[in-house]
Amino acid sequence: MKSHVFLDESGDLGWKLNLPYRDGGSSRFLTIGYLICPVTHCNIARRLVRDFYTKFGFNPQQEVKASQLKKHHKDYICAATIKMLEKHPEFIIGAITVKKQNVARHIQQDGNKLYNYMMGLSLIEKIENHETCKITRDNRSVKVLSGSSCIDYLQTQIWFHRERAAIVTDNPTDSKHDLGIQFIDWITNMVWSAYEDQYQNWFNIMSAQLHIKQLFF
Incomplete structure (x- = not known):
């Protein structure tokens, strides 16, 4: 299969x-979220976002960030996401x-490596074939210092450690130009908020449909 991954954190x-x-401090949690789909179906999540903009009267030329979503918006997104996954x-x-807070101090010195490791744990087994x-x-x-470093890390792991032939390509894009990134931004924020702010309602609604990992808990 030729696949497409939409990724955000x-x-x-x-x-x-x-x-x-x-209030001067960093977030206590970092979440990386992703949607993996066949490349032939990558417009389905984008269509979900277009439908959202139409339903709630948002200007499609102005990106709606996760921080702008209200309760009824998130309720709709959760229901639409579950319906999409069922179909x-x-x-x-x-x-x-x-x-x-549980990450060892020596690991904190290089955020690239932590980010790459999280990417590897999340994606490699799902895309290597x-x-x-x-x-x-x-x-x-x-x-991170170099966005492409995570792609290089995934490719190295797949080719040399997993001995698979999958080819990984990087497609850095401004989220305002790609509705697929906007979709995964919303989902990732709901997952992260369950940890950071204890807003667990939407996470609980979707949890049975999501592949969830925790690191350093």
Whole structure:
């Protein structure tokens, strides 16, 4: 299969854990979320977002970020996502969340490696047998020194450690130009909020449909 991955994250890779988050401190959790689908079906999640904009009267030329969503918006997104996954069981939506306060100090020195490790734990076993995998990510939100380093890491792991032939390609994109990234931004934020802010309602609604991993808990 030729697959497409939409990828985004919520939280940050900062380590100011001695101050409150949103008041000088860093987030206590970082979540990376993804949607994996056949490349022939990558417009389905985008259509879900277009339908959302139409239903709630948003200007499709102005990106709606997860922080702008109200309760009824999230209720709709959860219901629409579950319906999409039931219709397309080959789709995979998942997320990995790290509890940063438990990350060893020497690992904190290089956020690239932690980010890459999280990516590997999340994606490799799910894409290693695909013919190709195109990863579309928000080029404004990847908070590491080199965004392409995570793609290089995945490719190295797949070819040399897993001995598979899947070809991984990077597609950094401004989220305002790709509705698929906007979709996974919303889902990732709901997962992250369940950890960071204890807003667990939407996470609980979707949890049976999601592939969830935790790191350093």
